[in-house]
Amino acid sequence: MPHATPSPITAPARVVFIGAGPGAADLITVRGARRLALAEVVLFDALSDPALRDLAPTARWVDVGKRGFGHATGQAAINALLLDACRLHHHVVRLKGGDPSVFGRLEEELETLRAHGISCEVVPGVSAALAAAADTQRPLTRRGTGRSVSLTTAMTHLGALQASRTADTEVFYMAGRQLAELSDKLLEAGWPADAPASVVSRAGWPDMLATDHNVATLADATATHAHRPAVVTVGAGAAPVGVARAAADAAIALQDPIA
Ligand code: SAH
Numbered sequence: 001m002p003h004a005t006p007s008p009i010t011a012p013a014r015v016v017f018i019g020a021g022p023g024a025a026d027l028i029t030v031r032g033a034r035r036l037a038l039a040e041v042v043l044f045d046a047l048s049d050p051a052l053r054d055l056a057p058t059a060r061w062v063d064v065g066k067r068g069f070g071h072a073t074g075q076a077a078i079n080a081l082l083l084d085a086c087r088l089h090h091h092v093v094r095l096k097g098g099d100p101s102v103f104g105r106l107e108e109e110l111e112t113l114r115a116h117g118i119s120c121e122v123v124p125g126v127s128a129a130l131a132a133a134a135d136t137q138r139p140l141t142r143r144g145t146g147r148s149v150s151l152t153t154a155m156t157h158l159g160a161l162q163a164s165r166t167a168d169t170e171v172f173y174m175a176g177r178q179l180a181e182l183s184d185k186l187l188e189a190g191w192p193a194d195a196p197a198s199v200v201s202r203a204g205w206p207d208m209l210a211t212d213h214n215v216a217t218l219a220d221a222t223a224t225h226a227h228r229p230a231v232v233t234v235g236a237g238a239a240p241v242g243v244a245r246a247a248a249d250a251a252i253a254l255q256d257p258i259a
Pocket residue numbers: 022023047096097098099100101102103104126127128129132172173174175176200201202203204205229230231
């Protein structure tokens with residue numbers, strides 16, 4: 001008696017969000033690289049290093065790069081592409097620049113997948129602020145002077161520019177095109193005109209550029225970093241190592257003799 005043909009076993013799709021890091025392919029984590037190697041399809045953004053493809057050479061690579069900020073239709077299209085990928089594949093990777101949790105629209109994509117019952121995993125990555133601190137060898141926290149760090153987008157969802165002074169070190173993402181305006185807003189927010197400001201573009205790449213300014217002269221960085229992704233670090237973490245150390249040590253010794 002003929003056996004009925006078994007229906008194909010369709011394992012449910014799983015999406016792994018992987019932080020690619022800010023640039024060179026070797027800044028992805030080991031876990032990220034291992035998960036990437038299993039991918040059947042990889043949805044990636046424009047900033048990703050093409051050399052990352054070598055980590056998943058047989059996967060289908062789909063460029064979903066949305067340039068700019070706040071394009072709801074772009075995000076809706078990406079959500080739809082993710083769901084399409086899940087219908088066709090089991091191992092779906094969503095590769096994001098830097099860390100997926102930092103200005104990566106992770107919330108929208110997780111919500112979409114969860115609403116369809118698709119299980120997800122998030123693998124962290126090196127965010128641009130951390131790569132910039134490493135490239136310039138400027139620790140984001142400093143004993144005595146830098147106890148808090150804020151990762152801030154200068155752009156509101158409506159495209160307006162905003163600045164704040166909520167932490168000892170503030171790192172601004174997505175402000176590279178409006179440095180003069182950022183300078184004005186920082187002064188309005190109460191930053192001293194001579195507070196250090198470091199601009200790093202293409203952090204983590206071999207052609208990284210870093211320039212030093214203060215809050216009042218930030219606009220001077222515009223031409224050097226034009227058309228390159230850049231972060232602006234302001235406050236304690238922007239100062240070159242050594243410059244503020246002696247003064248900070250003296251202050252700590254006064255406050256707390258055993259520190
Ligand atoms: N998820 C990313 C940020 C995405 S938002 C992360 O964690 O890094 C995009 C912004 O990140 C850019 O406008 C720029 O401000 C910053 N950025 C991304 N890559 C960068 C790089 N290699 N160097 C400096 N800034 C970068």
